[in-house]
Amino acid sequence: MDPRVQAYARVLVDCIEPRPGWQVLVRSQPPGRPLVEEVVRELGRRGARALVRLGFDAVGGVFTRFAPLELISNPPDIELQEIGSADSYMAIVAPENTRAGADVPAERLSARQAALRGPHLPFLMDEKPWVGCYFPTTAAAQDAGLGLAAFEDFLYGAVLIDWHELREKMERIAQHFDRAETVRIVGAETDLTFSLAGREGKVDALAANMPGGEIFYSPVEDTAEGTISYLEYPACYLGHEVDGVRLRFDGGTIVEASATSDEEFLLGALDTDEGARRLGEFGIGCNPGIQRHIRNTLFDEKMEGTVHLAIGTGFPQIGGMNSSGIHWDMVKELRNGGRIELDGVVVQENGVWALS
Amino acid sequence: MGAVLDPRVEEYARLLVERSLAVQPGWQVMIVATPSSRPLVEELVRQLARAGAWPLVRLSYVDQEQVPFDSLWATEAPEELLGTMAPIEARTREELDAWLLIFGSENTRGATVLSAQRRQKLRQAYVPFNQRRLAPGFPWVGCLYPTEALAQEAGMTLADYADFVYGACLLDWERERERMSGYAERFDAGETVRIVGGGTDLTLSIVGRSGLVDDAHYNVPGGEFFYSPVEDSAEGVIEFSEFPAVYQGAICEGVRLRFEAGKVVDASARANEDYLIGALDTDEGARRLGELGIGCNPGIQRHTRNTLFDEKIDGTVHLALGAGLAFVGGLNQSAVHWDMVKDLRRGGRIELDGVVVQQDGAWAL
Numbered sequence: 001m002d003p004r005v006q007a008y009a010r011v012l013v014d015c016i017e018p019r020p021g022w023q024v025l026v027r028s029q030p031p032g033r034p035l036v037e038e039v040v041r042e043l044g045r046r047g048a049r050a051l052v053r054l055g056f057d058a059v060g061g062v063f064t065r066f067a068p069l070e071l072i073s074n075p076p077d078i079e080l081q082e083i084g085s086a087d088s089y090m091a092i093v094a095p096e097n098t099r100a101g102a103d104v105p106a107e108r109l110s111a112r113q114a115a116l117r118g119p120h121l122p123f124l125m126d127e128k129p130w131v132g133c134y135f136p137t138t139a140a141a142q143d144a145g146l147g148l149a150a151f152e153d154f155l156y157g158a159v160l161i162d163w164h165e166l167r168e169k170m171e172r173i174a175q176h177f178d179r180a181e182t183v184r185i186v187g188a189e190t191d192l193t194f195s196l197a198g199r200e201g202k203v204d205a206l207a208a209n210m211p212g213g214e215i216f217y218s219p220v221e222d223t224a225e226g227t228i229s230y231l232e233y234p235a236c237y238l239g240h241e242v243d244g245v246r247l248r249f250d251g252g253t254i255v256e257a258s259a260t261s262d263e264e265f266l267l268g269a270l271d272t273d274e275g276a277r278r279l280g281e282f283g284i285g286c287n288p289g290i291q292r293h294i295r296n297t298l299f300d301e302k303m304e305g306t307v308h309l310a311i312g313t314g315f316p317q318i319g320g321m322n323s324s325g326i327h328w329d330m331v332k333e334l335r336n337g338g339r340i341e342l343d344g345v346v347v348q349e350n351g352v353w354a355l356s
Numbered sequence: 357m358g359a360v361l362d363p364r365v366e367e368y369a370r371l372l373v374e375r376s377l378a379v380q381p382g383w384q385v386m387i388v389a390t391p392s393s394r395p396l397v398e399e400l401v402r403q404l405a406r407a408g409a410w411p412l413v414r415l416s417y418v419d420q421e422q423v424p425f426d427s428l429w430a431t432e433a434p435e436e437l438l439g440t441m442a443p444i445e446a447r448t449r450e451e452l453d454a455w456l457l458i459f460g461s462e463n464t465r466g467a468t469v470l471s472a473q474r475r476q477k478l479r480q481a482y483v484p485f486n487q488r489r490l491a492p493g494f495p496w497v498g499c500l501y502p503t504e505a506l507a508q509e510a511g512m513t514l515a516d517y518a519d520f521v522y523g524a525c526l527l528d529w530e531r532e533r534e535r536m537s538g539y540a541e542r543f544d545a546g547e548t549v550r551i552v553g554g555g556t557d558l559t560l561s562i563v564g565r566s567g568l569v570d571d572a573h574y575n576v577p578g579g580e581f582f583y584s585p586v587e588d589s590a591e592g593v594i595e596f597s598e599f600p601a602v603y604q605g606a607i608c609e610g611v612r613l614r615f616e617a618g619k620v621v622d623a624s625a626r627a628n629e630d631y632l633i634g635a636l637d638t639d640e641g642a643r644r645l646g647e648l649g650i651g652c653n654p655g656i657q658r659h660t661r662n663t664l665f666d667e668k669i670d671g672t673v674h675l676a677l678g679a680g681l682a683f684v685g686g687l688n689q690s691a692v693h694w695d696m697v698k699d700l701r702r703g704g705r706i707e708l709d710g711v712v713v714q715q716d717g718a719w720a721l
Contacts, residue, residue: 030415036425040425044430047433049442051424051444054391062401063405063411066406071405082448085443085447
């Protein structure tokens with residue numbers, strides 16, 4: 001077996017730091033076998049219990065497709081209790097086909113999400129630890145535009161890094177942003193400012209995402225002004241890839257939006273609800289193992305030398321107040337002449353930090 | 357998953373949902389399966405949803421693993437945790453309305469290697485749910501989905517094996533129920549059963565015990581009626597010379613057992629005798645009989661090294677060493693329940709209180 005799988009399993013268990021006796025839900029799909037098995041062993045070694053729940057896809061399978069909507073909206077007591085009583089959970093995405101849920105009507109997916117939201121709240125609010133990650137399958141490699149071996153190298157390069165060292169580095173950077181008020185992002189066809197006044201950032205290292213490697217904020221909701229153009233990478237969301245997204249903000253709200261492909265999907269997303277036209281997140285990618293875009297937000301948003309802004313719902317646990325049914329992260333490359341300014345001082349140029 | 361669903365899968369799932377479990381709206385139904393059984397699992401989920409019930413699918417790579425991955429977990433976990441289930445798992449099994457197990461091995465030799473002591477502890481964790489499941493009235497069923505590994509074990513191609521499986525499972529079960537009930541009534545009224553065949557002359561008592569007909573309720577395929585014989589009554593010799601005795605992946609050829617006052621006092625095998633003796637020495641109850649079953653499934657004519665099917669071969673009987681079946685009055689306790697199948701179709705017979713009731717596998721009732 002690839003020895004990196006065992007190292008990866010240890011990193012994942014480090015993300016949740018189980019105490020002896022904890023009940024840890026481990027969700028995955030059948031191709032995740034090597035990693036799921038190592039995680040189960042590692043949980044056992046640490047005295048925690050593993051409750052493995054494999055599904056044929058990540059959206060509830062044929063039940064979500066065929067069950068009466070009423071049954072989906074009222075999950076069984078056993079499932080609610082299980083999520084509610086779990087001390088922690090892991091979601092190991094191991095797709096056989098990354099479009100396996102594409103035929104499930106949105107109405108059914110959102111009914112399922114809404115029904116399971118209650119018992120998941122302690123996780124969403126960071127009261128209980130969880131981690132989401134990928135196992136390198138051929139399907140995930142295909143989406144990334146890579147062969148399996150190259151994708152494995154990429155993935156393990158992003159997750160098997162010195163997390164303690166990266167955490168310290170990100171904490172030092174975050175201190176500067178915590179103290180500052182105005183952020184300005186300048187880059188290709190981009191000049192955008194917004195405020196972080198009164199907001200504290202969060203450093204993602206050995207936490208809810210693996211790979212982690214970002215510092216993120218929920219910006220003050222009515223402060224974004226200016227324009228940002230996502231020219232370097234498509235904006236990926238719910239299986240869509242929108243090229244050349246350009247957004248103009250006024251008083252925190254998007255007042256003008258365009259794209260060079262699939263513009264209709266972009267405009268539809270912005271019209272989802274009131275909050276969809278405001279920013280929920282500003283994140284700074286810091287993972288040195290991620291140097292390329294693979295059209296998978298979990299990885300792309302951590303790319304070193306990029307920033308990302310999410311339209312839609314914010315993070316209440318770090319002061320975010322925007323609420324929306326969407327949260328769409330879009331990644332902006334800054335290594336091509338871009339820069340970040342904090343209260344008028346350049347802190348990063350061409351993706352390189354200029355901080356003490 | 358194959359793009360085209362074998363239409364027999366739908367009929368099979370309907371049998372399990374409507375007849376075996378008689379699923380009611382609002383039920384929470386656990387399905388224990390392997391990823392290899394996907395077509396049947398998905399069809400069951402579809403039909404449960406239509407019936408207004410909730411499926412709780414528990415997939416594991418290890419066949420028949422009731423708590424997914426628990427034997428792998430048990431190789432590493434602190435030993436003191438093994439004897440009880442995780443509270444979430446225990447509570448789930450207290451609340452379940454029905455339970456369905458699909459045999460669907462992807463490797464019939466793929467069980468996790470776990471030390472005997474740890475395996476023993478882990479078995480303790482299953483006791484509360486097994487008691488609930490085997491109490492009268494709780495709907496459960498064990499069935500099988502044809503996989504390459506099971507076909508291989510049976511010595512068949514997958515296509516032939518699938519024909520064999522569906523041929524055994526998709527029967528007119530009402531007709532089978534009537535037929536088997538007729539035989540069982542005679543046995544219920546009898547006392548002493550004598551089994552005579554190649555190298556075999558064994559008597560045992562079923563006095564005061566009544567049999568149960570499996571007409572696709574506990575197992576699919578069904579097709580047997582069975583008793584827990586009076587524990588101290590077996591006398592004589594039985595030789596399982598026609599088929600190997602198969603248990604938890606192990607295979608013993610030519611098993612010969614001699615009973616005195618219900619207990620195995622002499623045991624031998626042509627191959628893998630050590631395993632046989634080890635099983636008999638598991639505990640006190642392992643040397644006594646827990647079950648006498650009579651195979652009646654007309655769709656099963658050959659041995660496939662899988663007890664779920666072999667014990668139902670028409671014209672055979674089977675005796676299980678070890679645990680008795682409490683729901684038919686069995687008292688014997690053991691961690692073992694090893695069904696061994698004896699072919700009576702060539703020169704064998706069953707006598708009931710001195711009267712021949714079956715000769716060469718054909719009923720004389």
